Amino acid sequence: MKKVLMLMIVFCVIGKVHGQSERKHYFGAHYLLGYHNYNSSSVKLGSSKEYEGTSYYGLGLDYRYRFSENTELCLGISATINKMVLTSSQIGGSTSYYDDALPIFSLPVHFRHYFSNYFFIGGGPCLNIHQSMGYKGGIGIEINAGVEYVFKSGLTVSVSPRVQWNLLSVFGNEDPFNANMDILSQMGVNIGLGYSF
Numbered sequence: 001m002k003k004v005l006m007l008m009i010v011f012c013v014i015g016k017v018h019g020q021s022e023r024k025h026y027f028g029a030h031y032l033l034g035y036h037n038y039n040s041s042s043v044k045l046g047s048s049k050e051y052e053g054t055s056y057y058g059l060g061l062d063y064r065y066r067f068s069e070n071t072e073l074c075l076g077i078s079a080t081i082n083k084m085v086l087t088s089s090q091i092g093g094s095t096s097y098y099d100d101a102l103p104i105f106s107l108p109v110h111f112r113h114y115f116s117n118y119f120f121i122g123g124g125p126c127l128n129i130h131q132s133m134g135y136k137g138g139i140g141i142e143i144n145a146g147v148e149y150v151f152k153s154g155l156t157v158s159v160s161p162r163v164q165w166n167l168l169s170v171f172g173n174e175d176p177f178n179a180n181m182d183i184l185s186q187m188g189v190n191i192g193l194g195y196s197f
Contacts, residue, residue, distance in 0.1 A: 025063075026063065026195070026196045034162075036185060036186040038082075038183075051085070055083050056081060056083065060077065072114075077105070078106045079104070080106070086100045103130060104129070104184075105128065106127070126141070143162070146158055
């Protein structure tokens with residue numbers, strides 16, 4: 001009886017792996033949330049304002065194409081709102097605090113590699129557009145790892161911790177004293193929901 005049960009489990013696992021590897025396309029959305037750190041090396045003469053990063057949240061749309069048994073090409077678009085606390089110091093010692101935000105629109109081109117039927121690691125570059133705080137656009141890179149489950153219907157859910165580094169002042173910065181090293185680093189999680197077919 002144990003041998004029959006074990007044989008049934010092996011056939012189910014093999015069938016599940018084969019069934020998931022036959023699905024070549026994915027379309028879905030993911031929710032992003034976490035914390036970020038803002039580090040500016042800009043030289044702003046006469047400025048008494050400092051920004052401190054706090055948290056971020058966002059939404060993204062993804063398309064993935066599986067071009068080998070374990071590897072996918074991922075294309076998408078995402079928007080994140082990066083919350084900031086602005087500290088403004090006045091002559092005479094008075095300090096004021098204000099809430100601010102830096103929205104970033106990203107166009108990522110990533111790769112995802114699967115280890116076993118559920119676990120993956122992925123990442124790649126992205127082009128960022130963020131016309132706020134004197135910036136125009138920049139580039140970034142993301143690394144993530146997580147778990148994904150595909151139901152028989154094709155419904156797909158995933159959770160993946162992520163890290164992304166963004167160089168903010170690469171394109172069109174109007175500040176001539178900027179050293180092009182302003183960095184916003186994000187650490188958080190992606191929660192994905194979509195359909196594999």
